[in-house]
Amino acid sequence: MTQSLRLRLFIGAVLAIAFILLLVASGLSRIFSNYVADRYRADMSAIIDQLAAGVEFQGAKALMKNEPGDPRFELPGSGLYWEIVTEDGVVFRSRSLWDIELEPEGLLDGPYGFREGVGPDGEPLLVQLRKIEIENPDATRPLTLLAAFDRRVIDDAISEYHGAMTIMLVLTAAVLLAAAFMQIGIGLAPLSRLQNGLALVRSGRTDQLPSAGPTELRPLVSELNGLLKERETAVERARARASDLAHGLKTPLTVLLQLSDNLPPREQTLIRQQVDLIRQRADRQLQSARLGVEQMAQxxxxxxxxxxxxxxxxxxxxxxxxxxxxxxxxxxxxxxxxxxxxxxxxxxxxxxxxxxxxxxxxxxxxxxxxxxxxxxxxxxxxxxxxxxxxxxxxxxxxxxxxxxxxxxxxxxxxxxxxxxxxxxxxxxxxxxxxxxxxxx
CATH class of the missing domain: 3.30.565.10 (Histidine kinase-like ATPase, C-terminal domain)
Structure with a gap:
């Protein structure tokens, strides 16, 4: 796992945005597909209603009095078709079907709530089928009514929608990622200011961090200021102890040197050598004790x-x-x-x-x-x-x-x-x- 807080937040934002946009894409795709399918089902139902209204029976014989008026039904392979099948196998169909028949028993279950068949050019068709009964004085006559259209029409519409939706979602993702990046920068800016404040303390330009800032960082700043205050107190104590030790050694060593003047030359030289050695060691230890005590200066x-x-x-x-x-x-x-x-x-x-x-x-x-x-x-x-x-x-x-x-x-x-x-x-x-x- 990366140690960068900024990178962690950005990765989290990327994952969250990707997850949300995938959910949005899935939902919009389903909504649009259902909407298009509902529109085509409504259109096919309207055609079937027209077919049902245009059929009459003379005795047992079915007659097609009025056909749907859409000119596409007259053009072979136009992509829009209808067909009527009577109980005795008589078939009425649009000219657009040319020389093929849509056999109700041969239709398979298709997508979007339609049945699926094959058109004049071998292209897949989506078919809506309805069985009705027409009442005559002598008997009730069953009919099977079919309205169909090319499947590629609805597939192309959905595909175009998906293309436009993908572009829109990509642009949305870019805007959201830019906003997330800016938000992360703004959110972490107080940490940068805190770092700069610590640098000023370290360089000796100030001895405390500014208390102003986000509410969430104020406890941290307060603790750091307390730590700096304790450190300053410890520094003063260390300097005081070092100074006391230096003064405490100075007088006894001076007395020893004065007393050595009354000794024979050999002992006097030995005493002076030992006093010098004590001074050297004391100076070295005092220097070591003071080192690093006040490093926050330039x-x-x-x-x-x-x-x-x-x-x-x-x-x-x-x-x-x-x-x-x-x-x-x-x-x-x-x-x-x-x-x-x-x-x-x-x-x-x-x-x-x-x-x-x-x-x-x-x-x-x-x-x-x-x-x-x-x-x-x-x-x-x-x-x-x-x-x-x-x-x-x-x-x-x-x-x-x-x-x-x-x-x-x-x-x-x-x-x-x-x-x-x-x-x-x-x-x-x-x-x-x-x-x-x-x-x-």
Whole structure:
């Protein structure tokens, strides 16, 4: 079964329309067929009445005084016929029958309430038969009266009607299907508006869905707004706990460092190393706890990158390192500005420390992300070591940092559904490629 609600509704409408139109077609066909058959039965009855009125008896001999006046009875094979059979086998018939007789005993039951026989040209005839008795002074004389016409006449009339009816029903079906399609579109439009509202919430432009809308969707909107409110409360609690933990660790670690000044150099170095390790682990855990908490925001990539470069520019200017930045002002990514600044800042800071003469920053839109490349012309990293750069505690070259910068960047991007990759730049330096999430 298809997962599309629109397609399900349309298929249901098609089946319903087809079923109803088939019922209508069957009913109209039956009504028209009965109407045509009734008209022909009435016409044949009128002919039989004329025949009965035109027969007289002189003793036992039957005489045909007045024949029906329709000129078609005088034309052989015209399609309209009559015949009278007396009790002693005398037959009166129209000239249109030519040299054949309609034998009452040989007639079969036919459609539309008629009997069926064969005409002068071998075509099927529909025959109406009536047996009457004419009273004379000497006796009652029985007669068998027959009126017939070509079956193809009524079949052609019904066929033409079916053709016209089929065209009309097809046009009706087309109009009904178009109306059903429009109705489905109008009926599902509130769901599209609800989707757009959720997209606005996700992008950080609003924090609640609009309550206006169809009555049937208001309970759903209310539940979603309640869920968003609970999520916002949980976010604030998580941030508060992370902040409390950070402040709670800061003071004891500072005290430990001060106390270590009174220890011998060996123990003092050991204490400082352990305190640094605690700070690194705390920073990493706090960063992980905060990641993904506020992902419903969009950030301009060019603007944020420009701010970060402006902070690093004094450092690179002192070493005559040039920045080459090529970023589209319209590029935005679905990340919190603080998270993106920390992830990208680590990469730019790394390039600043190792670049010799230039740093290149470029970006382009891909299918479901923005790929941002940061290249430096430093010493680079050996091919076999590229896969380990983002591992915690791994240092690049002789760098004496914490070894957490690129690892934190990788964690941030992973939390947002992005990724980080490393390769050799065209200048043999390091090329860092960030894939940043973008809503389609």
């Amino acid at each position: 950030t301009g990539l060019a603007s944020l990158t420009g701010k970060l470069i402006s902070v690093l520019a004094p450092v690179t200017a002192a070493r005559d390192v040039l920045w080459h930045v090529d970023l589209d002002e319209q590029l935005t990514v679905d990340m919190d500005p603080a998270d993106l600044a920390e992830a990208l800042g680590n990469v730019l800071d790394n390039a600043t420390r190792f670049a010799k003469s230039e740093i290149r920053v470029t970006a382009e839109r891909e299918k479901d992300c923005v790929r941002l490349d940061v290249e430096d012309d430093g010493a680079g990293v050996a091919e076999e070591a590229l896969s380990e750069i983002a591992t915690r505690g791994v240092h690049i070259g002789e760098d004496e940092g914490t070894g957490l910068g690129l690892a934190i960047t990788a964690d941030i991007l992973t939390a947002y559904g992005g990724s980080i990759a490393f390769s050799r730049a065209a200048s043999d330096g390091l090329k860092v490629s960030l894939r940043l999430p973008v809503t389609a």
